[in-house]
Every structure is written in C-alpha cells, then in structure tokens.
Amino acid sequence: MIINKQHLETYDTRYRAQLINSLSGFKSANLIGTINEAGQTNLSIVSSVFHIGATPPLVGMIFRPHSVPRHTLENIFEMKTYTINQVSSQIYRGAHQTSARYDRAISEFAAAGLTEEYHDPIPAPFVKESRLKYSLDLREHQILSINDTELVIGEITNIIIDDDAIKQDGYVDIESLATIAVSGLDSYHVTKRISRLSYAKPDKAIENLDIDGHPK
Amino acid sequence: MIINKQHLETYDTRYRAQLINSLSGFKSANLIGTINEAGQTNLSIVSSVFHIGATPPLVGMIFRPHSVPRHTLENIFEMKTYTINQVSSQIYRGAHQTSARYDRAISEFAAAGLTEEYHDPIPAPFVKESRLKYSLDLREHQILSINDTELVIGEITNIIIDDDAIKQDGYVDIESLATIAVSGLDSYHVTKRISRLSYAKPDKAIENLDIDGHPK
Numbered sequence: 414m415i416i417n418k419q420h421l422e423t424y425d426t427r428y429r430a431q432l433i434n435s436l437s438g439f440k441s442a443n444l445i446g447t448i449n450e451a452g453q454t455n456l457s458i459v460s461s462v463f464h465i466g467a468t469p470p471l472v473g474m475i476f477r478p479h480s481v482p483r484h485t486l487e488n489i490f491e492m493k494t495y496t497i498n499q500v501s502s503q504i505y506r507g508a509h510q511t512s513a514r515y516d517r518a519i520s521e522f523a524a525a526g527l528t529e530e531y532h533d534p535i536p537a538p539f540v541k542e543s544r545l546k547y548s549l550d551l552r553e554h555q556i557l558s559i560n561d562t563e564l565v566i567g568e569i570t571n572i573i574i575d576d577d578a579i580k581q582d583g584y585v586d587i588e589s590l591a592t593i594a595v596s597g598l599d600s601y602h603v604t605k606r607i608s609r610l611s612y613a614k615p616d617k618a619i620e621n622l623d624i625d626g627h628p629k
Numbered sequence: 630m631i632i633n634k635q636h637l638e639t640y641d642t643r644y645r646a647q648l649i650n651s652l653s654g655f656k657s658a659n660l661i662g663t664i665n666e667a668g669q670t671n672l673s674i675v676s677s678v679f680h681i682g683a684t685p686p687l688v689g690m691i692f693r694p695h696s697v698p699r700h701t702l703e704n705i706f707e708m709k710t711y712t713i714n715q716v717s718s719q720i721y722r723g724a725h726q727t728s729a730r731y732d733r734a735i736s737e738f739a740a741a742g743l744t745e746e747y748h749d750p751i752p753a754p755f756v757k758e759s760r761l762k763y764s765l766d767l768r769e770h771q772i773l774s775i776n777d778t779e780l781v782i783g784e785i786t787n788i789i790i791d792d793d794a795i796k797q798d799g800y801v802d803i804e805s806l807a808t809i810a811v812s813g814l815d816s817y818h819v820t821k822r823i824s825r826l827s828y829a830k831p832d833k834a835i836e837n838l839d840i841d842g843h844p845k
Contacts, residue, residue: 415787415789416788417786417787418785418786421788429683431801432795433680433683433785435800436686436761436788437659437678437679437688438658438659438715438803439658439808440679441655461680462653462654463656463677463679464653467645468645472652475679502823505823509835510829513829516831519831553774557769558769559768559769559782560687564780566775569634569652572631572633572652573630574630576630583640583643583648584647584648584651584815585647587813588812588818593655594654594810594818596801596820597825599825600825600826601823604655605820610817611815613727613728615730615731615740619726
C-alpha cells in the first residue's frame with residue numbers, strides 16, 4: 414500500500430507516532446546517566462543515540478521538546494558531562510521503566526533495579542550492569558528549528574568494556590554483550606549476526622569476514 | 630578494561646574507526662535513492678538514518694565530509710527529494726556493495742543487482758526489492774562545525790509498505806520484513822523480538838504487549 418501525506422494527517426497522534434517511529438529501522442538502546450550539582454542522579458533510556466565521528470570520537474542524541482528525559486538534559490547542561498550505557502537483554506525491562514515520568518527527586522536507578530557505578534574523576538554515574546559504557550563531555554547543543562528537538566553532541570572520554578568483546582581490528586562484538594536493538598517505540602530485539610563483510614570496491618566481489626575482520 | 634583519551638590517540642585510524650563505530654549500539658541499514666537533473670541515478674547504503682519527529686514526519690541522516698555517498702548528497706541538493714529504502718537480509722550484500730567508490734556515471738543499482746522503481750510524481754528511484762520505503766523532501770541541511778559532518782533532514786511524503794506489516798496500533802513489524810541491523814562498520818544482523826512493552830508509568834509494573842500492542 415501507499416500512504417501519502419494526506420493519509421498521515423488523518424491518523425491519530427499515537428498511531429502516527431508508532432508508524433513514523435518504525436520507519437527509520439532498528440535503533441540503539443542506551444541509558445543516559447547524569448547527576449546534578451546537588452548530587453541527585455538521573456537515568457533515562459534513549460533510542461536516539463547515533464555515531465557522528467571517530468576522530469574526535471563524537472556521539473549525538475536527539476531529545477524531543479518537553480519529553481521525559483528533560484531532567485537528563487538539564488543535568489547535562491549543568492555538569493557538562495554524562496555517561497552512555499548500552500542496554501542488554503538482561504536489563505531491558507528496567508531500562509524501559511526509566512521512561513516513566515518520575516519526579517525530579519526520584520532517581521530512576523532504584524526504580525529500574527540498576528546500580529550506580531562511579532569512576533574517578535567522572536561525576537556522572539555509570540550503570541554497573543551495562544557491559545559497554547562510556548563517559549562524554551558535552552561539546553555542542555542546538556535546537557533544531559524545524560521541530561524544536563534538541564541535538565546534543567558529546568566527545569567520548571573513557572570507555573569501560575569487557576576485554577574479550579574487542580576483536581583484533583577494533584570491532585566490538587556488541588552481540589556477544591547481549592546488546593539489544595529497538596524498533597518503533599517499545600519493541601526490543603536480540604540479534605543474530607549474518608556476517609561481517611569486506612570493504613567494498615568497484616571491481617572486487619565482497620567477501621565474508623570472520624569476527625576478527627579476516628577473510629573467511 | 631578502561632580505554633581513555635590517551636589510549637584512543639595511540640590507536641591507528643582504522644582500529645579506532647571500528648571501535649568508535651561500535652559504541653553507539655545497533656544502527657539502521659538504509660539505501661538512499663537519488664537522481665540528478667540529467668537523469669543519472671545513484672544508490673548508497675547509509676547506517677546513519679535516525680528518527681527526528683512524527684509531526685511533521687522527519688528523518689535525519691549524517692554524512693561524513695568527502696565520504697562515498699557524496700554523489701548522493703549532491704543529487705539531494707539538486708533535486709530536493711530522495712528515497713529511503715530499508716535493507717533486508719535478502720539484499721544486504723548488494724546494499725553493502727553500493728559503498729564502493731563508483732564513478733559518478735555508474736549507477737549503483739546495477740552494481741548491487743537491485744532494481745529501480747518509480748512512483749509518480751516522485752523523480753527519485755525507489756528500490757523495488759525493499760519492502761519498506763518512502764520518499765522525502767529536503768527540509769534542512771547544515772554542516773556540524775565540530776567535525777564538518779553534514780546533517781540532512783527530510784520530511785516524509787509517501788510510504789510504500791507491505792500492508793500486513795502494519796499492526797493495529799500503527800507499529801510496523803520490521804522484523805517480519807527481514808529488516809536488518811548494523812553494528813560497527815561492516816557487521817549485519819537479523820533480529821528476534823524479545824517483547825513489546827507497555828508504556829511505562831511510575832506506579833505501575835510493565836506488561837508484555839503482543840504484536841498489535843495489546844497486553845498479553
């Protein structure tokens with residue numbers, strides 16, 4: 414079927430949100446850990462974390478205006494630092510619970526059954542149960558005028574990771590860490606690797622690579 | 630282990646690119662279909678498509694400066710319209726092949742073994758073999774000063790989708806379309822749903838939802 418702009422306008426808000434959120438494809442699932450000057454921590458699940466560049470190592474996130482992770486955003490602006498923690502299949506239910514509208518005074522760590530972990534000198538809390546996590550310094554913030562969403566870009570400062578997940582060529586086997594993928598607003602998925610593929614060249618057939626990046 | 634900024638600086642470029650590209654989590658896999666005034670088509674795989682908003686329906690993409698999809702970017706600026714086509718496990722190898730540096734005169738459709746499909750009045754080609762695809766009008770373009778990457782935002786105009794993939798509440802079962810997820814630079818994954826979860830509230834336990842969004 415073909416759905417055009419006129420059709421889209423007739424859909425109710427929730428139906429439309431489910432539909433449009435499904436179109437971009439699979440999304441990452443990450444918990445954003447923050448703290449404010451008063452020492453109040455906050456944790457919120459975000460499916461909008463995306464890679465921006467490796468040199469310098471930059472990661473972006475999109476926040477909807479007035480959305481649930483508002484306390485997270487305020488803490489990032491206040492402290493200029495935060496953590497990103499990959500969500501695994503072991504913790505996805507607790508991670509999802511952090512999307513509830515808790516009062517500012519309540520830390521979502523307890524609500525989610527997750528544990529704060531600290532690494533000097535980073536003030537923001539990591540999630541102990543996450544097996545791939547990193548701290549960032551805030552580098553850029555702008556409001557996209559087109560729909561008032563906020564774009565936050567951070568530079569990675571410290572990465573905490575299970576040693577054996579890093580393969581010979583630097584690739585991280587996030588599937589081995591049970592990292593999950595999200596579709597739409599509320600669907601969580603584990604993955605099964607089909608293959609790694611060789612760097613594509615115009616005059617050469619693609620080869621399958623093993624997990625370390627070597628031709629099979 | 631902990632990897633800090635000093636460690637990162639000692640890594641060679643490719644190792645570092647593999648590592649940093651793995652940190653954001655699973656990514657979407659999409660083929661961007663474009664055409665220029667002269668009628669030359671172009672197709673390139675992009676793992677940086679992300680949801681920005683549902684009202685209006687907006688989707689963003691990040692392009693590295695001087696990267697392979699440069700012809701794609703030029704075509705988007707020229708025609709102000711393009712298509713996004715989800716990559717399934719049936720076409721992922723051809724999709725990956727589009728990342729090779731082809732001359733401008735060569736359309737990646739043929740190289741990838743994929744077929745152009747047209748829907749009046751949209752000039753840009755869709756990928757016939759893709760089971761969820763949509764056209765967009767260019768709405769915003771900016772260069773992120775932090776690392777010269779280009780942010781392109783489009784508004785969805787027409788969605789072409791298998792009817793039975795849309796569930797009762799508007800959620801699209803992209804897993805049933807064999808849509809794949811990407812990790813790092815070159816790893817492709819199929820998915821298996823753990824569950825859809827109910828909207829989180831502070832004082833209420835999360836419930837599992839069936840595929841149509843009803844409590845199980």
